[in-house]
Amino acid sequence: MPAPDHLQPMLQVMPEKPGVYQYYDQAGKLLYVGKAKSLKKRVSSYFTKDQHESGKTYVLVRKIHDIKYIVVDTELDALLLENNLIKKYQPPYNIRLKDDKTYPWICITNERFPRVFPTRKLIQDGSQYFGPYASVKVMHTVLELVRKVYKLRTCRLALTEANINANKFRVCLEYHIGNCKGPCEGLQQEAEYNGYMREIRDIIRGNISVVTRMLREEMNTHVVSMAFEKAQEVKEKLEALEKYQGKSTVVNSSISNVDVFTIASEEKAAYVNFFKVIDGAIVQGHTLEMKKRLDETDSELLELAIVELRERFQSNATEIVVPFEPELKMPGVEYTVPQRGDKKKLLELSERNVEYYRKDKERQDSLVDPERHTKRILQTMMKDLRLTEEPRHIECFDNSNFHGEYAVSAMTVFKDAKPSKKDYRHFNVKTVEGPDDFATMEEVIFRRYKRVQEENLEMPQLIVIDGGKGQLGAAMTSLEKLGLHGKVAVIGIAKRLEEIYYPNDPIPLYLDKKSETLRIIQQIRDEAHRFGITHHRNKRSKGTIKTELVEIKGISETTAAKLLTEFRSVKVIKEKSEEELAAVVGPAKAKLVAEYFAGK
8 A cells, every 4th residue: 555645755765773653643643653673664564565464454554644753773772662652652553461561670679688680560669770671581691691790699588687697597509509608697798799789780781891800800819819719710700791792772760750852953944852761761752843033043942942842741850961051941950961871872862863853854855845955955055155146057167178189168057956968068169279278268158158148048147167266267257358247156166175266255165065065066067077078088089080090191081980990999900901901991991091001
């Protein structure tokens, strides 16, 4: 079933990144939340199948009126985010989990000799929770690593100092098989155990290097003191840590109720991305587009968006993570501009999403309304190049010659920021002898615009000269003779640093190397160079025929062309016998050619 016309541009520009997509009906009701390894491929698949296996899927696709998505780092993150959104909004087309279980966390209990175990319930008793883990396998990999490296208790005994001193407990099987050091009978000191817990927290967060550095120091100490058995034990821990590759994607649940805002701004619009984070998980994502009316600053726009989005989504978060601190102060709310850590990662994720949204909006505009896209580019060029009108018609000139011979010039034309190849022109230089680029430019510009005047042709809004101040000055000399000085904008672009020169201004303009304006000027300049070189080569080839073959008395251009077609080059023709030449052009003309080259 093909997608509706208004969704086609969105499907074309959707990123091939992991993320979560959301389908909405015409009334704005959320129908379905799904995860994808590639958003573009997954979402497009709904509209490329002629038939769906499920009748409900067919009905769902028919109801889709709008699509929103959130880009994340990995497929596991997409799975996690999908779960959070489904639990929060319960869309009608999503699967319901009967036991209503959520993804697991790793818990470090708040007690003497803390326990480390997986759980699906977060109890506010002071315990620490790390996760959630979208993959149970990943979580168990972390737990297996912890249990392999550290000997921790697994029992639920209340190991208070009083209970241990009263000898209320006896060591269990875990102690006897070497998985526990027996803190229940006071066989392990609390300080040693708490040292283990500090290292375990670093491992769960992914700070493996901190732990390995400490273990190497401990191993070296044991070696120096000849405690080789203890050194071997530490070495085994190090080896286990080194085999554990990468950092599991986890979010500390201490980020309990935070709003994240980032902004991407351009000339006429700004885009603000909003994430709502609860218990370390993103439960809401939205990008707000704001049309600029005046020269509002990013700070002013961000303040307006924060107030609007917090009211719209009824947020009561007391902490707002932002890329810079706005001037707006709100009672009971603190701004955070993170430099590192989990909040910095959340900020970077929000920044990537707002950039995706902005770029997708730009691409959709170019597909839905090409004229609007063209208008934006031309307006940008007009501003960047300090023009008085949009450069809808641009003409560019470039010269080519070979040691002063076969001088030609090429003119390429862009209309509405695109090549208009039917308007390209070649010029064979008539009045200039020798390698004189300035005189060549002067002649070509004069001939071109004298004809424009005589035939009442369309004048361009911008003339681009390939070259620096010298070529630009030569072009202006001709325009002044024609009375066109000041009536059309003229610029020169120098190849070395891509600087832009203006008439009577010794200081060049340097455009941003990534700007659309410079890209278009480079493109029309490169087109002129390519177009001119092609014509120049053709002319040189014809010149070679004329000097080497056509000048032989009795040999016409047709005969020369036959010989070159057969033997490919004059050099080969020189080496051929008279009989071989006669097989192509006959004995009489073969004799003329053979005698000519024999005489040379």
